[in-house]
Amino acid sequence: MDKFTGRVWVLGDDIDTDIIIPTEYLALKTVQDMTPYAFSPLRPELAGQIQEGDIIVAGKNFGCGSSREQAPEIIKELGIRCVIAKSFARIFFRNSINNGLLLVENGELHDNVAEGDTIEVNINESITHNGTSYKITSLPDNLVEILGAGGLVKAMRKRNGLD
Amino acid sequence: MGQTIIEKIISRNTDTSAKAGEIVTVNVDRVMIHDIFIPFVAEKFEEMGFTKLWDADKVVLIYDHLVPASQVDDTRHFRIGNAFVEKYGMKNIHRADGICHQLMTEAGYVKPGDIVFGTDSHTTTYGCVGAFSSGIGYTEMASILGTGTMWVKVPETIKVNIEGELPSNVTSKDIILRLIGDLGADGATYKALEFAGDTVEGMSVASRMTMANMAIEAGAKCALFTPDEKTAEYCEITLTDKEKSLVGDEGASYVRVMNYKAEDFVPVLACPSQVDNIKPVSKCAGTEIDQVFIGSCTNGRLEDLHTAADILKGKKVASFVKLIVTPASRKIYNEAVADGTMSILSEAGAIITHPGCGLCCGRTGGILTDGERVVATNNRNFLGRMGTSKVEIFLASPATAAACAITGKITIPEM
Ligand code: SF4
Numbered sequence: 001m002d003k004f005t006g007r008v009w010v011l012g013d014d015i016d017t018d019i020i021i022p023t024e025y026l027a028l029k030t031v032q033d034m035t036p037y038a039f040s041p042l043r044p045e046l047a048g049q050i051q052e053g054d055i056i057v058a059g060k061n062f063g064c065g066s067s068r069e070q071a072p073e074i075i076k077e078l079g080i081r082c083v084i085a086k087s088f089a090r091i092f093f094r095n096s097i098n099n100g101l102l103l104v105e106n107g108e109l110h111d112n113v114a115e116g117d118t119i120e121v122n123i124n125e126s127i128t129h130n131g132t133s134y135k136i137t138s139l140p141d142n143l144v145e146i147l148g149a150g151g152l153v154k155a156m157r158k159r160n161g162l163d
Numbered sequence: 164m165g166q167t168i169i170e171k172i173i174s175r176n177t178d179t180s181a182k183a184g185e186i187v188t189v190n191v192d193r194v195m196i197h198d199i200f201i202p203f204v205a206e207k208f209e210e211m212g213f214t215k216l217w218d219a220d221k222v223v224l225i226y227d228h229l230v231p232a233s234q235v236d237d238t239r240h241f242r243i244g245n246a247f248v249e250k251y252g253m254k255n256i257h258r259a260d261g262i263c264h265q266l267m268t269e270a271g272y273v274k275p276g277d278i279v280f281g282t283d284s285h286t287t288t289y290g291c292v293g294a295f296s297s298g299i300g301y302t303e304m305a306s307i308l309g310t311g312t313m314w315v316k317v318p319e320t321i322k323v324n325i326e327g328e329l330p331s332n333v334t335s336k337d338i339i340l341r342l343i344g345d346l347g348a349d350g351a352t353y354k355a356l357e358f359a360g361d362t363v364e365g366m367s368v369a370s371r372m373t374m375a376n377m378a379i380e381a382g383a384k385c386a387l388f389t390p391d392e393k394t395a396e397y398c399e400i401t402l403t404d405k406e407k408s409l410v411g412d413e414g415a416s417y418v419r420v421m422n423y424k425a426e427d428f429v430p431v432l433a434c435p436s437q438v439d440n441i442k443p444v445s446k447c448a449g450t451e452i453d454q455v456f457i458g459s460c461t462n463g464r465l466e467d468l469h470t471a472a473d474i475l476k477g478k479k480v481a482s483f484v485k486l487i488v489t490p491a492s493r494k495i496y497n498e499a500v501a502d503g504t505m506s507i508l509s510e511a512g513a514i515i516t517h518p519g520c521g522l523c524c525g526r527t528g529g530i531l532t533d534g535e536r537v538v539a540t541n542n543r544n545f546l547g548r549m550g551t552s553k554v555e556i557f558l559a560s561p562a563t564a565a566a567c568a569i570t571g572k573i574t575i576p577e578m
Contacts (some may be wrong), residue, residue: 014348014437018545023524026199027229027237041547061349064382065545067284069203069300090353090384091284095300142186142314152302153210156309160212 002123006055006081009046010115011039013059017092020063020071031073038074052079055121057113059085063092072096082121086110097143098152109134165412167320168387169355172295172409176278183319183416188312191221192294193272195281196304197263198226201244203301204282204308213309216251222308223255223272224248225263228520233527261492261518264288264376264460268368269492274398275390275406280307285460285542287383290356290375291368292398293390293409298379318355318384319418321346322411325362327425332576334470335370336462336540336560338362338423339377340431344441345421352382354418357411362425363388368397369464376461377542380438430575432538433558436546444563447573452536455480455568456549457561458489458516459523459541467540467561468499472507474565474576480512481571487529488513489521513568525549538567 018041025037038047056075062085063071072095075083082102096103106127113119113129120128127134139147149155157163166174173181176189196204201224216222224244229237241258248256257266264285267273275293280286282304289296299313307313323342343350356378363371371388378386388394389410395402411417430444457463457471468490480486488508490496496518499505509515514529521528523541531537531550536557539549544556559567562576 016543016545018543018548022547023228023526024234027234027240029236029239041545041552061352061382064348065284065543067200067282067286067298067300069200069302087349087352089349089382091298091300094303098300098302140186140316152306153207156211156213156306160309162212 003120004053004081005118005120006053007051008055008057008113008115008117008119009050010110010113011056011058014061014064015058016065017063017068017071018065021068021074026068026070031070031077034070035074035077038078047078050078050080053081054079055119056080056083057110058083059110060087062088064089067091069095069099072099072101076101084109084127097146100147100151104136106134106136165414167355167411167415167417168293168357168389168409169295169318169320169385170415172276172278173315173317175276175405181317183317185317186314187317188314189278191280191307191311191313192277193221193223193279194304194307195223195225195263195267195279195283195286197283198229198240198244200282200301201247202240204304205243205247207302207305208308211305211309216253216308217311219252219254222253223267224253225257225266226259227262228524228526230259230519231517261495262460262463262520265463265491268292268372268397269494271398274400275394275402276409280304280313284379285376287378287386288372288376288460290378290386291372291388292394293388293406295385295387297385316353318353320355320357320411321351321419321421322357322359322417323421323423325358325360325423325425327362329362329425329428331578332430332562333428334560334562335366335373337428337431339374340433340441340558341428343377343381343439346381348380348437348439349382351378354383356381356383356386358386358388359411364391367466368393369466372464373461380542430560430563432563432573433544435555435557436544438542438544438558444559444573444575447557448575450536450573452484452538452567452571452573454529454531454535454537455484455486455564456522456529456537456539456541457564458487458491458521460491461542462540462561463489463491463495465495465498468495468504468508470561471565472504473578474562475511475569476507478511478569480568484568484571485529486513486568487516487522489516489528490518492518522549538564538573540564
């Protein structure tokens with residue numbers, strides 16, 4: 001569970017939430033309904049190509065823009081196992097943790113990886129690609145707690161004595 | 164050891180001595196939810212097992228993005244919102260009064276020193292009155308509705324000093340655009356922006372609002388202005404000593420200090436399709452355009468409409484250009500009708516729409532198509548924001564936008 005491999009999709013810098021899911025699809029009823037339109041302004045075919053267990057590797061400021069929480073939910077729904085980026089925008093970062101989507105900040109991998117490559121992620125430890133290993137810095141304790149509970153909804157259910 | 168404004172606000176809220184980098188739990192003073200996200204907040208709230216709001220008075224629900232509905236299913240959001248209001252006894256609800264960020268300060272929901280969260284990234288706007296306000300997602304909103312608390316990491320602060328007198332054709336929009344260009348779209352990520360200097364002190368609260376609104380476009384967690392007499396007048400309060408002391412201390416520690424001379428600013432544009440792609444208007448002058456939009460929570464206030472009217476008075480919008488004007492709130496709309504601004508704009512050929520988000524989020528009121536160009540006063544020029552992904556969006560001040568509407572080309576405003 002703490003270690004997995006996946007195929008890589010490479011995206012650039014400043015992938016904003018309007019790219020991840022444009023506003024015109026935001027009022028669709030469910031996240032499942034929105035999923036086919038993920039990344040459509042940039043790469044309309046991408047949502048159809050992503051498969052369960054794939055990994056997104058992006059440049060800096062991934063998830064910038066609006067507060068729409070559908071963005072990490074859709075990425076999870078597409079089957080993406082984790083997003084590795086040079087840096088993440090703040091609201092997207094919080095939303096991802098709250099929805100149990102794993103994010104990894106890494107400054108070097110993006111410059112060395114090509115689309116279709118396979119990488120290995122060892123949670124809270126390292127990423128391995130073509131024999132090179134990149135260190136992962138661990139998250140603050142309160143976030144590990146939320147992730148550990150399976151997201152914020154589950155953490156609150158526990159608090160309210162439901163689970 | 165001195166403190167930054169954000170450290171002071173969080174210290175007072177938590178009764179501790181907060182320092183940048185610490186993770187603390189704050190007591191939330193007010194929250195804002197808008198129509199797009201209310202169904203999701205409601206669902207998560209009940210899924211979490213909450214049965215009542217922590218404090219119904221502190222919750223504000225605003226319908227603005229979907230008003231009036233432009234797609235068949237939009238009204239579902241109002242029905243779910245209305246049911247939630249009824250079930251949990253909410254009182255603060257606005258169904259057609261204007262844009263959320265305008266209403267939060269205009270209707271008196273936010274005061275200096277408050278801690279406010281909203282389900283929208285431009286919640287940074289309320290820093291204009293010296294509040295710590297920031298955007299969050301709907302899951303976190305649901306947990307605040309139940310608990311009244313939220314964890315935050317006390318942000319480091321970038322201080323921006325601006326001194327001197329701005330050229331007559333430069334507005335606070337040009338300042339914040341230039342700053343975003345200098346910082347980059349992620350240059351202030353996780354950080355607070357603190358504004359100071361006599362240029363900022365001389366600005367109206369409305370102009371400060373434009374700057375705080377766009378702080379998120381450099382990634383900032385919040386933006387802060389020291390409350391002063393203008394703030395007091397705007398909020399209709401008398402400032403307490405505590406509120407007056409929301410100033411960055413001499414010895415406070417800043418990650419970066421940026422100093423600007425007001426005289427050095429020029430009218431600028433954020434060119435397609437990144438908000439940090441900043442160029443002087445002079446560099447792009449002459450580029451033909453199809454539409455102009457003056458509105459949004461960034462620049463749909465009375466002073467913005469006045470600026471546009473000053474430029475458009477007695478002139479006509481170029482025949483092939485559509486000028487769309489959307490006041491940020493009903494109050495602004497009424498004021499602009501009463502003082503004659505609306506007739507000036509209308510006589511010049513503007514299409515005036517109801518207050519709300521309208522074209523800004525690309526759902527209604529002037530959507531564009533491939534190859535078209537728009538000069539707009541809102542805050543984002545991302546791909547697909549105002550129509551198809553092949554629309555070119557240039558962000559500008561209301562002065563620049565109005566000047567462009569007359570010539571049909573990108574034009575330096577003269578005032
Ligand atoms: S006016 Fe635009 S930026 Fe402001 S809240 Fe509405 S959609 Fe968002």
